Amino acid sequence: xxxxxxxxxLQQTYNGRRVLDIDRLEIGRGEALAVLGPSGAxxxxxxxxxxxxxxxxxxxxxxxxxxxxxxxxLEQRRRVTTVFQRPALLHRSVVANLTxxxxxxxxxxxxxxRDAWLDRLxxxxxxxxxxxxxxxxxxxxxxxxxxxxxxxxVLLLDEPSANLDPYNIGLIExxxxxxxxxxxxxxxxxxxxxxxxDIFQARRVADRVxxxxxxxxxxxxxxxxxxTAPATPQAEAFLRGELVYEEKMxx
Amino acid sequence: METLIDGLREALxxxxxxxxxxxxxxxxxxxxxxGALLLATLIGLPLGAALGLRNRIPAGGCVxxxxxxxxxxxxxxxxxxxxxxxxxxxxxxxxxxxxxxxAMIVAQTIIALPLIVGLTLTALRxxxxxxxxxxxxxxxxxxxxxxxxxxxxxxxxxxxxxxxFGGIISExxxxxxxxxxxxxxxxxxxTAIVLETRxxxxxxxxxLGIILLGLAFAANYLFHRLSDE
Ligand SMILES: Nc1ncnc2c1ncn2[C@@H]1O[C@H](COP(=O)(O)OP(=O)(O)OP(=O)(O)O)[C@@H](O)[C@H]1O
Ligand SMILES: [Mg+2]
Numbered sequence: 001x002x003x004x005x006x007x008x009x010l011q012q013t014y015n016g017r018r019v020l021d022i023d024r025l026e027i028g029r030g031e032a033l034a035v036l037g038p039s040g041a042x043x044x045x046x047x048x049x050x051x052x053x054x055x056x057x058x059x060x061x062x063x064x065x066x067x068x069x070x071x072x073x074l075e076q077r078r079r080v081t082t083v084f085q086r087p088a089l090l091h092r093s094v095v096a097n098l099t100x101x102x103x104x105x106x107x108x109x110x111x112x113x114r115d116a117w118l119d120r121l122x123x124x125x126x127x128x129x130x131x132x133x134x135x136x137x138x139x140x141x142x143x144x145x146x147x148x149x150x151x152x153x154v155l156l157l158d159e160p161s162a163n164l165d166p167y168n169i170g171l172i173e174x175x176x177x178x179x180x181x182x183x184x185x186x187x188x189x190x191x192x193x194x195x196x197x198d199i200f201q202a203r204r205v206a207d208r209v210x211x212x213x214x215x216x217x218x219x220x221x222x223x224x225x226x227x228t229a230p231a232t233p234q235a236e237a238f239l240r241g242e243l244v245y246e247e248k249m250x251x
Numbered sequence: 252m253e254t255l256i257d258g259l260r261e262a263l264x265x266x267x268x269x270x271x272x273x274x275x276x277x278x279x280x281x282x283x284x285x286g287a288l289l290l291a292t293l294i295g296l297p298l299g300a301a302l303g304l305r306n307r308i309p310a311g312g313c314v315x316x317x318x319x320x321x322x323x324x325x326x327x328x329x330x331x332x333x334x335x336x337x338x339x340x341x342x343x344x345x346x347x348x349x350x351x352x353x354a355m356i357v358a359q360t361i362i363a364l365p366l367i368v369g370l371t372l373t374a375l376r377x378x379x380x381x382x383x384x385x386x387x388x389x390x391x392x393x394x395x396x397x398x399x400x401x402x403x404x405x406x407x408x409x410x411x412x413x414x415x416f417g418g419i420i421s422e423x424x425x426x427x428x429x430x431x432x433x434x435x436x437x438x439x440x441x442t443a444i445v446l447e448t449r450x451x452x453x454x455x456x457x458x459l460g461i462i463l464l465g466l467a468f469a470a471n472y473l474f475h476r477l478s479d480e
Binding site: 051074077082084086088090091101146150 | 379381382384385391395399402405
């Protein structure tokens with residue numbers, strides 16, 4: 001099966017400082033890749049590149065067989081979406097937030113489907129509520145559903161359940177798992193790239209792990225292998241919960 | 252104290268009596284200020300949006316201080332500038348706008364414009380950057396992004412319009428200079444107040460002042476209702 005993303009020498013530099021430098025990374029269609037690494041490793045930067053929100057300063061990013069240098073075509077951008085750590089809901093009602101991405105595409109959410117979503121989110125009683133008044137957990141559920149109703153080919157998750165309670169963490173993991181499963185078995189499912197600080201969460205949700213350190217891809221392995229027999233001392237130290245920090249940053 | 256009560260009584264009499272001279276002054280005030288506000292909004296919102304939505308404003312180091320200075324421009328200086336432009340020997344003298352309501356609208360538009368641009372721009376720039384990223388990530392085109400951000404900043408945008416309205420309806424220096432306070436032609440509430448005060452008609456001046464306040468309140472009440480979610 002061909003991969004959906006190919007990254008070659010992909011680099012991102014801010015104000016002359018290189019914060020990401022990935023020699024090679026493939027992300028397979030329908031796989032769930034966890035991206036691990038200490039704070040500042042470049043995980044969010046990687047997701048912004050995968051979502052075509054920024055132009056890389058070097059290297060190539062191939063998506064679905066196409067490497068586009070300049071502006072990404074809209075059709076292509078719309079196959080990928082991100083849920084950020086902060087829900088970033090609009091100052092509108094819960095339902096208006098839920099359907100926002102669809103309306104951008106000139107589509108609507110059928111009333112029955114909308115109600116089903118609200119039920120699954122446990123938000124049926126808050127449908128008309130102004131979104132900024134939601135609790136953190138409720139807001140993040142809306143943000144996730146807003147992405148899932150688009151049925152993207154790729155769902156990028158940037159620590160979506162950091163700072164949430166176990167109930168909401170469980171709900172979010174379940175919603176993502178269901179979204180992957182609900183897909184027609186003939187088609188390849190949704191590809192997930194999940195940035196998390198929670199090693200246990202990565203174990204629960206990921207097929208494969210990419211471990212970043214100081215902007216570099218230090219290790220990439222099957223989840224089972226990575227968690228039981230990490231190949232690099234850095235990954236091993238990270239899994240032990242030691243602060244992984246190299247004095248020498250990337251030049 | 253007596254003057255105050257007289258003023259109130261006079262105001263009541265003028266308003267309830269639909270005094271034609273008063274109606275004319277009020278009508279012109281609304282036409283000039285409304286026209287200027289409309290023009291400044293039509294030009295200022297897109298301009299403020301274009302500047303506020305950029306990550307980096309071209310020559311921002313100069314543009315922003317210029318706009319912010321414009322927000323505090325003394326109206327009388329604007330009036331002088333417009334006067335010189337429109338006077339017989341000025342570059343736009345041929346238009347023969349001086350001492351007409353058009354000249355007053357031009358002057359008030361110039362006063363209102365930096366307020367609308369500056370406050371719209373500030374409202375847009377104070378939106379959490381993650382929201383912008385999120386909206387793009389959800390598949391917005393440039394135009395959709397701009398529209399969504401304007402809606403997100405709607406309270407700030409409305410505040411910009413309110414501030415501009417307050418700035419020009421109460422303004423006297425510019426309309427006096429370029430309008431000339433000609434009875435029946437370019438006399439508005441503020442210039443009428445100046446005149447009546449000079450003439451010693453304190454009650455009438457006060458009555459006009461009360462009507463001006465009433466108008467400002469009514470307009471602000473309307474804006475407030477608009478911003479109520
Ligand atoms: N727009 C930007 N401008 C300048 N520097 C940036 C920008 N975005 C990120 N950086 C820098 O790039 C580095 C990597 O940031 P990034 O947000 O990708 O890290 P991260 O792995 O997601 O960290 P965390 O786990 O704390 O979220 C950091 O040093 C950060 O300060
Ligand atoms: Mg991050």
